[in-house]
Amino acid sequence: MTGYTATVTVRLKHGVLDPEAETTARALERLGFELEALRSADRFEIDIDADDADEAADRAGEMAERLLANPTIHDYDVEVVERE
Amino acid sequence: MTGYTATVTVRLKHGVLDPEAETTARALERLGFELEALRSADRFEIDIDADDADEAADRAGEMAERLLANPTIHDYDVEVVERE
Numbered sequence: 001m002t003g004y005t006a007t008v009t010v011r012l013k014h015g016v017l018d019p020e021a022e023t024t025a026r027a028l029e030r031l032g033f034e035l036e037a038l039r040s041a042d043r044f045e046i047d048i049d050a051d052d053a054d055e056a057a058d059r060a061g062e063m064a065e066r067l068l069a070n071p072t073i074h075d076y077d078v079e080v081v082e083r084e
Numbered sequence: 085m086t087g088y089t090a091t092v093t094v095r096l097k098h099g100v101l102d103p104e105a106e107t108t109a110r111a112l113e114r115l116g117f118e119l120e121a122l123r124s125a126d127r128f129e130i131d132i133d134a135d136d137a138d139e140a141a142d143r144a145g146e147m148a149e150r151l152l153a154n155p156t157i158h159d160y161d162v163e164v165v166e167r168e
Contacts, residue, residue, distance in 0.1 A: 003120070009127060024128070028147055035147075036087070036131035043093060043127045044108070047120035063112055063119075 001049045003083035006060030010069045010076045011041040044068055053080045085133045087167035090144030094153045094160045095125040128152055137164045 012018050018040060025038040046063065050056040057080045069076040096102050102124060109122040130147065134140040141164045153160040 021128075024151070027151055031150055033143065033147055033150075034133070036133060038131070039129040041127040041129065043125040044105075045123040045125065047122070049118070049120060059117065063117055066115055066117075067108070067112055 001051060004048050004050055004053060004056035004080050005083045006046045006048055006056050007079045007081075008044045008046065008060050008064050008068055008076055009041050009079075010044070010064065010074050011039065013073055013075050016073045042068075047083060053082070056080045085135060088132050088134055088137060088140035088164050089167045090130045090132055090140050091163045091165075092128045092130065092144050092148050092152055092160055093125050093163075094128070094148065094158050095123065097157055097159050100157045126152075131167060137166070140164045 021038050021040040024040065025035060028035060028038070044063075046060055048056045048059055050059065057078050060078045060080065061076075064076040064078065065071065105122050105124040108124065109119060112119060112122070128147075130144055132140045132143055134143065141162050144162045144164065145160075148160045148162065149155065
């Protein structure tokens with residue numbers, strides 16, 4: 001067993017309205033910042049012990065499917081690195 | 085001017101309690117997943133037009149300082165890539 005950290009990034013699908021990001025973008029503009037667009041996402045860093053990186057990625061992907069992401073409105077991606 | 089996307093990741097500082105992450109970790113365990121730890125973070129992807137990547141990173145860092153992160157409880161990091 002090796003220790004891995006799987007990072008699951010959960011984003012709204014293209015076309016799904018994101019009022020929180022909209023509000024954040026407007027607030028930055030009111031502070032004088034110039035920006036073209038802003039998207040927000042949730043990021044989960046999960047420490048998993050697994051036999052190899054593929055197994056860790058599979059388990060993190062299943063966690064995303066079952067709980068972390070809502071497949072109707074979210075896309076997600078998984079990255080795995082070995083933990084020090 | 086070139087188009088860049090700056091990704092600002094905002095994390096709770098080490099030692100700051102994260103009840104949402106705690107709840108998510110327990111929910112995953114109730115679903116039968118094994119994990120050692122779970123940390124959550126906010127991720128902002130900001131499209132910025134700037135003269136170079138350093139300027140884009142500086143502006144994104146300033147956005148984090150002024151609005152996206154609360155320096156009392158958050159750490160943040162900024163990554164910049166050129167936008168296609």
